Amino acid sequence: MPTTQLRQQPISVTRQMAAALPKLAAIAKAKGLELHHLGAGYPHPEVTNPMGYIAHKEAYFKHLAGEQSLQKILQPLYGYTDTLGPASTREMFAKVYGHDFNTTLNPELLIPTIGSSGGISQMCSLFERTGEKVAYITDAPTYAGFISRASLYQKARIYSVEMDLEGPCCEALAAQISRARADGYTVAFYYTVPDGHNPGGISFSEQRRRDVIKVLKAHDTLLVEDAPYSYISFESAARRPKPFFALAPEQTVHLFTASKIGLPGPRIGFMYTEANIELANKATVSLNQLLLTEASANILLHNPEALKGFEAFLTDDDFSARKSLWPIANEKNNVYRENRQILLDTFEQEFNQHKDIFQWTQPGAGFFSVFTINHPSVVCDSDLTDKLVAEYGVVTIPTFSFYPEDARARDKSAGLNQLRLSFCYSEGIGERRKQQLQAATLAFAKAIKQECGV
Ligand SMILES: Cc1ncc(COP(=O)(O)O)c(C=O)c1O
Known part of the structure; x- marks a missing residue:
């Protein structure tokens, strides 16, 4: 066998979660639960259409050729x-x-x-x-x-x-x-x-x-x-x-x-x-x-x-260079902004009475809000996130896994009171997307309140 000085690299929790997800999802499904996505940081399919991108690229190539081959x-x-x-x-x-x-x-x-x-x-x-x-x-x-x-x-x-x-x-x-x-x-x-x-x-x-x-x-x-x-x-x-x-x-x-x-x-x-x-x-x-x-x-x-x-x-429908990409971003952001608002409004409504226990970030950009749970009986580890999938159908990512080793050495409980929630992705589009995100956020709120006994 070839011998080397290589060392085994740790597998990230996001990969572990992705690997465990099919089994946990099957358990949730067997219980008749819908699977709610608050874990994946993927661009939403409603605003990432490869067909338009590819068609415009091909048309642009033809435009560049003009009269030539x-x-x-x-x-x-x-x-x-x-x-x-x-x-x-x-x-x-x-x-x-x-x-x-x-x-x-x-x-x-x-x-x-x-x-x-x-x-x-x-x-x-x-x-x-x-x-x-x-x-x-x-x-x-x-x-x-x-x-x-x-x-x-x-x-x-x-x-x-x-x-x-x-x-x-x-x-x-x-x-x-x-x-x-x-x-x-x-x-x-x-x-x-x-x-x-x-x-x-x-x-x-x-x-x-x-x-x-x-x-x-x-x-x-x-x-x-x-x-x-x-x-x-x-x-x-x-x-x-x-x-x-x-x-x-x-x-x-x-x-x-x-x-x-x-x-x-x-x-x-x-x-x-x-x-x-x-x-x-x-x-x-x-x-x-x-x-x-x-x-x-x-x-x-x-x-x-x-x-x-x-x-x-980077070009518009006439193949002239765009002055700004903000109009494209704004189309996408209409979807992400709507999703973000559903999440934040639902949290406000569901956790308003318990802000001493529950807090969440109000992201100015991006796909994620971090949800903090300060409750003695809840530890936000992989056991909790596995349980949230298997018993409530809710997929989330524990934040502790994003803390470098030295941060966890300084504070053994670093991130163990937080979950990363993404509002960027669901399978449905349009009204269905909004319904799914609302249902996911409500299912998350119900699960967390149940786990904390409030
Ligand atoms: C902070 C950060 N960096 C990098 C990436 C990966 O991006 P790319 O597809 O450009 O490699 C992501 C993806 O979600 C991200 O959140």
């Missing part, structure tokens, strides 16, 4: 192209994204990624190349996909920072960077999801963003801004906080993904940074150049159909 247009695109992908896609994206977030992007600095997961992976890879001990600073709780990716490197360690409703605690952020360095680690970056935090169910306030930047600048630390929900915003344009890359492009690596504003399947994303970093030999280089070298060694080039398909998505 389609082959003439596609031949160079489908050959060995640059790692950066077509300039036209980056130029169009830079314009529209800069417009939508009140900033300016240099299209030459946009590197295509495989969704934002690809951006996370590329950032981790870059620091793993050193072979040194690498520390990642992140929130407690944080995105499970980030924990999984960061933990692939056996010399990586996560230093986490608790959050309140406005974002991470800045004193703790500074202290964790210093601690990691004192422990002999190279601090790679602070990773966060400031808008529609998954799984925190909050968006950072503008003031906290500025405070975070101050700390990171003072400690020469990069920020990785994962932004899948930047367009899934429930705030008015005037109240929407600025993303980090607009506030401090020289400190930030911004990860855009088309998974929520478009579709997850085509795996479109871009990473963007204007940061310079100092190398081991004290030379200063642009981080973009290092990331581009990494990308060209890793993937060489992207799927041209996916990138040009995304370019088509």
Whole structure:
């Protein structure tokens, strides 16, 4: 048998839940219970139609060809192209994204990624190349996909920072960077999801963003801004906080993904940074150049159909470049906003008398609200979430699983009084969608009240 130095990686609770779900769902079904989805963080099928996306892409290709043959247009695109992908896609994206977030992007600095997961992976890879001990600073709780990716490197360690409703605690952020360095680690970056935090169910306030930047600048630390929900915003344009890359492009690596504003399947994303970093030999280089070298060694080039398909998505029915993607986002957000309101209104109605025991976040963006249960007889572990499926037909995700190991070591009960509830997904559309979400929220409320005996 081949022998290696590899170690077994832990399986995330979301994967464990997905694996256990069919059996639990069958138990619920046998009891005649409807299955209620408050677990999955998937884009809603009502507003993610691949047929329209594909048809527009094909029409756009024909439009590009004009009088020429389609082959003439596609031949160079489908050959060995640059790692950066077509300039036209980056130029169009830079314009529209800069417009939508009140900033300016240099299209030459946009590197295509495989969704934002690809951006996370590329950032981790870059620091793993050193072979040194690498520390990642992140929130407690944080995105499970980030924990999984960061933990692939056996010399990586996560230093986490608790959050309140406005974002991470800045004193703790500074202290964790210093601690990691004192422990002999190279601090790679602070990773966060400031808008529609998954799984925190909050968006950072503008003031906290500025405070975070101050700390990171003072400690020469990069920020990785994962932004899948930047367009899934429930705030008015005037109240929407600025993303980090607009506030401090020289400190930030911004990860855009088309998974929520478009579709997850085509795996479109871009990473963007204007940061310079100092190398081991004290030379200063642009981080973009290092990331581009990494990308060209890793993937060489992207799927041209996916990138040009995304370019088509950036054009309107006449194939002229869209000025803004907010009209597209707003169509989607009408659905997510309605869902969010059903969830929040139902909680207000069902838990109004018991706000000492039950609290929930009011997400300014994204797909999730975090529900807190402060009751001595209820522990929000996997046993509880399994029971909620098997006995009440309600699928939820326990929040403890999103706490990095160090956060659980600091506080054994971290997250064990919380559940992450998603309001983004159901099987039905239109009125049926609303009925299903209402039924799911009511079933959840009934189950929790029963479990707490209130
Ligand atoms: C915070 C966060 N990052 C990354 C992802 C994965 O996104 P992508 O499809 O762009 O890889 C998700 C998906 O839900 C997410 O919530």
